Amino acid sequence: MxxxxxxxxxxxxxxxxxMLVKSxxxxxxxxxxxGFLRAGNTTFLIGTSDESVQDVIDIIxxxxxxxKQMVTPVSPLGNAVDSFMPYPLEVQVGGAAVFVLDVESFHSF
Known part of the structure; x- marks a missing residue:
């Protein structure tokens, strides 16, 4: 698992x-x-058989x-530095960070 x-x-x-429910x-x-953009994310926890991992990754x-999105960086020291002039940066957002872990045991009560 x-x-x-x-x-x-x-x-x-x-x-x-x-798509997960449909499948x-x-x-x-x-x-x-x-942490970097301080933007909202959703973390999905999906338990599945070893054989279905690739199907889940394909759906993701x-x-x-x-x-790509334009963001204005936050001052490295908060508002303490008056000379910090942030310039908008183009960064890549979206996509997914996916981790696959072995499950030693599973219990449902």
Whole structure:
């Protein structure tokens, strides 16, 4: 048995959730926040058989697309530095960070 952990951007979470249910996979969704952009994410916990891991990864890759976004960086020291002039940066957002872990045992009560 495997645990697939997928951290996806909130914009992609609804589509991913629907595709997982449609394909017969159940998942637990957790609200999470990214550290760099401080943007909303959704973390999916998906328990599945070893044989179905690639199917889950395929669904995630079809549902979660990366895109570019302009962001203004936050001052490295908060508001303490008056001379810090942030310039907008183009960064890649979206997509998914996927981790696959071995599950030693599973219990349902």
């Amino acid at each position: 495997k645990m697939v952990i997928a951290v996806v951007q909130d914009k992609d979470s609804g589509r991913l959730s629907q 017969g996979f159940r998942a637990t969704k957790l609200a999470s926040t990214g 890759s079809q549902s979660c697309k990366s895109r």
